[in-house]
Amino acid sequence: MNELPWIEIISAVVVLAGGGGLAGVLVARRRRRTEDQGDASSAAGTTTASSATAEPDTAEPATVEPATAEPAAPAAPVLERPAPTAGRLVRLRDRLARSGSPLGARLLSVLSRDSLTEDDWDEIEEELLLADVGAGPTTELLDALRTKVRVLGVREPAAVRDLLRAELVTLLQPELDRTLRTEPRTAEDGTHLPAVTLVVGVNGTGKTTTVGKLARVLVADGRSVVLGAADTFRAAAADQLTTWGNRVGVETVRSDREGADPASVAFEAVARGRDEKTDVVLVDTAGRLQNKAGLMDELGKIVRVSSKVAAPSEVLLVLDATTGQNGLSQARVFAEVAGVTGIVLTKLDGTAKGGIVVQVQRELGVPVKLIGLGEGPDDLAPFDVEEFVDGILG
Numbered sequence: 001m002n003e004l005p006w007i008e009i010i011s012a013v014v015v016l017a018g019g020g021g022l023a024g025v026l027v028a029r030r031r032r033r034t035e036d037q038g039d040a041s042s043a044a045g046t047t048t049a050s051s052a053t054a055e056p057d058t059a060e061p062a063t064v065e066p067a068t069a070e071p072a073a074p075a076a077p078v079l080e081r082p083a084p085t086a087g088r089l090v091r092l093r094d095r096l097a098r099s100g101s102p103l104g105a106r107l108l109s110v111l112s113r114d115s116l117t118e119d120d121w122d123e124i125e126e127e128l129l130l131a132d133v134g135a136g137p138t139t140e141l142l143d144a145l146r147t148k149v150r151v152l153g154v155r156e157p158a159a160v161r162d163l164l165r166a167e168l169v170t171l172l173q174p175e176l177d178r179t180l181r182t183e184p185r186t187a188e189d190g191t192h193l194p195a196v197t198l199v200v201g202v203n204g205t206g207k208t209t210t211v212g213k214l215a216r217v218l219v220a221d222g223r224s225v226v227l228g229a230a231d232t233f234r235a236a237a238a239d240q241l242t243t244w245g246n247r248v249g250v251e252t253v254r255s256d257r258e259g260a261d262p263a264s265v266a267f268e269a270v271a272r273g274r275d276e277k278t279d280v281v282l283v284d285t286a287g288r289l290q291n292k293a294g295l296m297d298e299l300g301k302i303v304r305v306s307s308k309v310a311a312p313s314e315v316l317l318v319l320d321a322t323t324g325q326n327g328l329s330q331a332r333v334f335a336e337v338a339g340v341t342g343i344v345l346t347k348l349d350g351t352a353k354g355g356i357v358v359q360v361q362r363e364l365g366v367p368v369k370l371i372g373l374g375e376g377p378d379d380l381a382p383f384d385v386e387e388f389v390d391g392i393l394g
């Protein structure tokens, strides 16, 4: 008598439990599907491929691995280890060769001809002028080469190459001191004085990028560095610089105010370097056109004000190698105003006008100390005459 209700109760519990279980699975599936869709849309910001392959609604949810539905945890910031400075130019040499420098293969091919005619020498002259070697240095090189080729009767390609190589090396003044002064000093009263490097030049030449790359060069060489974002003119420059610094654990001193006095930012950065006993303070400045006297005054003020803590030991002028003669006239103005101690020639990877190195050094009496050979973080190399010549000769 009592058995039937029990059977009914038990059956009802089984049905309810089963239904509840089924309902539970459906909720879980729906939730998982929603998660999958959420993951796909959030990933769309970075990978278009993943949104294109996101599972459609009809996909069987049970086949989705829960592990893949987990949102990726944000990666902890990892400090980069910059490439060592030694031998950098050798590693970047193919960039010079690929830049199609007429100083290289084309010169050699003319010089290797059986007997050199006047037309051949004219062709060589043209190649040198096109490469921005400049009229005076081109004449010098041609005179020296003609004499040696005639006197020595050299014809074999290897011997001609050696002659040309030697003349190019001479033209690039290997005797100039190209060391970067990055040694801190101690004042008479015992105060630590960081080596201060100001980086100046016209906008767009690659100043901020160069400061970032140079910080990496110094870090690779075991130096401590502080960056000063004194380019308060271009809003994004301080952010750009901070990003460069963060990648190698280098602090950036910057102003929160756009258009703040660049001299005071430079001062703060140098003072920070002094207080923290940093080896080097690198100061990025705003791009200034040489015809704007007010902006040039500003540069003078940066030098004066930051010198109250420590005078700059280097003023590096950044020049874009692709701008040729125009770059040279800019360089003259900067040399007068800022007391330039070294040139950084950027974008040599994108031009056949590497001969500008010769002219810049001649005109300013200032050595090229660093060259930029690409947009990568370690595409800045100390300038070495012999390695450079080997690079352009291919």
Ligand SMILES: Nc1nc2c(ncn2[C@@H]2O[C@H](COP(=O)(O)OP(=O)(O)OP(=O)(O)O)[C@@H](O)[C@H]2O)c(=O)[nH]1
Binding pocket: 202, 203, 204, 205, 206, 207, 208, 209, 210, 231, 234, 237, 286, 287, 288, 346, 347, 348, 349, 350, 371, 372, 373, 374, 375, 379
């Ligand atoms: N190919 C190549 N590009 C470079 C090199 N150096 C810098 N650049 C690029 O040149 C552009 C300008 O660089 P920036 O560092 O912003 O120039 P800037 O002089 O600081 O410019 P302003 O802040 O406007 O004065 C960027 O796209 C750099 O990546 C180089 O050696 N080779």
